[in-house]
Amino acid sequence: NGIVHHHLTDSTNTRARELARDGAPEGTLVVAESQSAGRGRKGRSWLARPGEGLLFSLVLRPDMDPSRAALITLMTAVSVAEALIRETGIDARIKWPNDILVGGRKLAGILTEMSMELDAVDYVITGLGLNVNTPTEAFSPDIRDIATSVMAESSAPFSRVALLQAILSSFETHYHTLATQGPESILTRWKELSDIVGRRVRVSMMREEIEGRVTDIDADGVLLVTTDAGEALRILSGDVTYLD
Ligand code: BTN
Missing domain, CATH: 2.30.30.100 (SH3 type barrels.)
Incomplete structure (x- = not known):
């Protein structure tokens, strides 16, 4: 499967969408050191200085009903939280639908975009922005109280490649489980890693x-x-x- 690496691109989600539209297979990965127009949910932007964040998008072609596409976001969140816990020891939590928090501060966000053909899913792009080696001072004053990074939480810089590998390997396991066994185990794991139920x-x-x-x-x-x-x-x- 193809890996496309950009030093600078507008948005890895946009790049991945174009590749998917041109027929790129499931598993195609687009990674960038920095983005000039990184996108978040609801028209917001995602900012990261070059080389400090993990910014990537994955092309998926799940055989699922479009009404269940939210499961891809939940599954991505579970994979990211598990990889962070395992690799860094950080107490990562999931906030519905797609934020990864630690101590109430946002560490990562997920942007899932779906394209349908007739009534079926054609492709899904799942994009992750994770603050890895971002020093606290790099966050603008208006988000300094609500944003954090792996380095800020563990007081040591971290290998972005190691995190990418851990996230993708956790993702692969859960994606396979979702396809073969349905969503139950992912939902159970999601609820364990989130603290939203009952609140x-x-x-x-x-x-x-x-x-x-x-x-x-x-x-x-x-x-x-x-x-x-x-x-x-x-x-x-x-x-x-x-x-x-
Ligand atoms: C959010 O929290 O609203 C979601 C943020 C998602 C950001 C990532 S960075 C890599 C990928 N490319 C984008 O343009 N957005 C996602």
Whole structure:
């Protein structure tokens, strides 16, 4: 499978999408030292200084119903958290749907993009931005309290290649499990690594904001919340703030 390495590109997700559109096989990996237009969820940007972060996107062609695509994001989050715990000893946690936190600060984000053909998944791009050797001073003042890096948490620089290998190997195991055994074990692992179930949250969505308690994550990776008014909601996408 192909590995494409860029010193500078606009966004590895955009590059991977173009390759996938041109027929690149599953497993094609795009890595960059830096991005001029790194993208986050909801039109936000992802900033990383050259050589400090791990920035990559993977082309996948899962044989799954598009309604279950959220599982790819959850599976990526599990793989990243497990690799971080194993390689660095950092107490990495998952925040729904796709953030990796340590001590409440964000260490990594995942951007999953799907393309469909007729009613089936054509390809999925899963992109990871992980702050590895970013010194705390490099974070702009407005995010310094909410962002962190592997180096800041373990007070030593870390090999980005070693982390990439660990993440990809964990990913491969979980992707295989998802395809052959279904999502149960990934959901179980996700719940262990996340602390969202049972908590009071505020969820900001496109048009509304709700408060309530998280009761579970369902088999499609959808967040189940019971609002303070007693209404049960299925939430596909949104920004979560913990209230307790
Ligand atoms: C988020 O937290 O909102 C997701 C951030 C995802 C950033 C990564 S960096 C590599 C890949 N290429 C992009 O343009 N975005 C993802």
